[in-house]
Amino acid sequence: MTSSAMVCVIIAAKNAEATIGRAVASALRENRVCEVVVVDDGSQDATAQASLEADDATGRLHILRLDRNHGPAYARNRAIEHSKAPLIAILDADDFFLEGRFDALIDGDDWDFIADNIVFIDSRGAHSTEPQVPHFEPAPRFLDLEGFVEGNISKRGASRGEIGFLKPIMRRAFLDENGLRYDERLRLGEDYDLYARALLKGARYKIVHGCGYGAVVRADSLSGKHRTEDLKRLYEADLAMLSHPLPAVARNVLSRHEHHVRGRYELRHFLDIKASRGLVRAGIQALLRPTALPAIVGGIFGDKLEALRARRKPASDEPAPQRYLLPARIGVQR
Template sequence: MEHHPQASFILAAFKSRDTIERAIDSALAQTGVSVEVIVIDDCSPDDTAEIVNAYIDPRVRLIRLEKNRGPGGARNAGLVAARGDWIVILDSDDAISPGRTARMIARAKRADAQIVVDNLDVITLDGETKRMFEEAELSKLETLTLPAFIGSNVLFQSEHNYGYMKPIFERRFLEEHALRFDETLPIGEDYLLLASALAKGGRCAVEPSAGYTYYIRTGSISRVLKLHQVDAMLAADAEFLKTHRLDEASMAAQTRRHRSIEDARSFIILVDQIKARSLTGAVRTAWGNPAAIRHLRMPIAVRLRRLMAPLNAIRRFGMSPKTMSRTTPGNTPHKSKG
C-alpha cells in the first residue's frame, strides 16, 4: 500500500456481516485515485471483524474497538488512523461507484473547496432505485452554504435533505480546525460535522451526479426517531451555537430547525401518550404544541381522534388542560379497536 494514499475511506461497522463486503469492495474498486480502507469494528457481536480480517488486500485495515463507541466514536477512531489527503465517509451498508472519489476530488480542486458532496441513488426495501435529488436542482448550487444546509435539515420539511449527503473532507482542514464527530449523538453526527466545517469557513463544492448508493434497510436508526435521540440533537445544536458564531441567514435557518426538532419531540411524546392511553398527557402535549398533531398519520390519527374527542370542548369553551383533567370523568378512556 502506498505510504500516503490520496483518499482514506472510513467505515464504521456494527453487526455488518451481510453488507460490509459490498462496501469495502466498492471502495477498493475506485479508479484514478489511490485509497486505503479503514474499517472500525464497533464491538460487533457477529463475525463482521472476521470477514474484514480475511481481506488480503494490504489497502484494507481493521481497527477493533475495545468498547462500543457508537457511529461517531468509531469514525473518530478511523480519523485518527487515516493517512490520506481526503477523508471519505462510507456507511457499512452502502456502496459507491468506481469513479466517484476521483470525480469529487477533481470537483474540489476546480472550486478550491475543502469539502465536496454529491447526489445519491436510493435503493428502497423492495429493490427500486430512486435518485435522491434532481440533478438540475443540484446543478444550480455551485457550493453548499451553511444557511442552505441548515435550512434543508428542518424536520418534516421533505422526505430527504442535504443531511443525507455523504461528504468527503480534506483531512488537513479537519485537523486544522480540530473537527471530529460528536460521540454523544446516536443520530445526526454526520449533519453536525458538516455544519461545523461550514461554520469554520469550509467551502463545500456540489457534484450533481450520483456516485453514492444509499440502501434503506429495515430498522435503520435514521428512519425512526426516538425521544432520547431528539434530546441529544437538541443538546448538540445548543453546543453548536455556543461554539460557532452564525450570520443572520444561518441563524434564521437554525431557528426554524430548532422549532422543527421541538415539534418532533412533542410529536414523539404525544404518540407515546396515545399508545399508553393517557388522555390527560396527550391533551397537555397537544395544547402545549399544536404542531405535534399535524405530524400524525394513520392509524395513530384515528386513535387520537377517539382518545381526544373532548379536546374540541377545551378549545370551544377555553378550558385549560388542568381544568380538563378535573372535569373529565376518569383519566383512562375505554378500550377501543384500531
C-alpha cells in the same frame, strides 16, 4: 495502489455481516483509495470476518474492533485518529461506491468538502446487479449554511432526499485546523452537526451532480427509528451553535432547524409517556407544557394521515425503481 491514492474510506459498522463485504470491496477497487478503515462497533455477528473476506491483500484494509457499541460518531472519530490520508470519505456499511467515484471528484483545490449525487436503491433488488447510472452533467455549485440547514428540515411524507444524506469527501487539514470532529454525544444527525459547524467555520462545500454513491433503502432502516434522547441531543446541538455570535441569516435558519427537531422530540416524548403511563397522564403533562402542544397535535394528526395513506397504497413485492437525491441533467459522455 497508485501514487495519486490519497483517500481514507471510513466504514462504521454494527451487525453488518450481510452487507459489509460489498461496501469494503467497492472501496478497495478505487485506485485513489489508500486506506479503508472498518470500525466494528460492538457487533454481535461476523461483521469483522466478513470485512476480512473482502480484503484484496494490498494492505489497505484496517479493522478496528470496539468491545461495545458507542455509535457512529465515536467510531468515525476513532477511524480518523487511526488514519493518515489527507482526504476522508464516509461509507455506510450497507452502501457502496460506484466504480470510479473518486477519479474526477477529488480533482481541484477549490473545496474543503465535496459531494456527488446519490442513487437510492430498494434493498429488495440491491444485490442483483450493479446499478446502471446515467452520466449526469457535473453542474458544480457551492452549498452555503442556509441551503445546507434548510435542506435538512425534512418535509412530512417526502421521499428520503434531504441534503444531509450527501456523503462528502472532507479535507483532513480543514478539520484539524478548525478542531472539528464528530460530536460523540450524538447518535442521530452527527453528520448534519459536523457539516453545519464546518460551514460556520467557512468551509467551502462543493456539490457536483454526477453520481458516485449507492445508498440501499430498507423499510426497517434504523434512521427511521429515532430514540427520544437522540432527538433531544440533536436540538441541543443546534442550541450549542446558536449560543455563539452568528450572522442573522445563520441564526434564523439554525433556529428553524432547532424548532423542527424539538417538535419531533415533543411528539416522541408525549408518545413515550402515553405508552408507559397512559393517555390521561400524557395529556396532563402536555397541558402543563403548552408550548409543546402544537408539535404534539400536529405530529399525531400527521402520523395518522400517513398511516391512512399507507393502508390505501397497494402492497407490492417488486423493488421500487432507483431514484436520485439531486435533480440532474443527463450529459454527453466524453
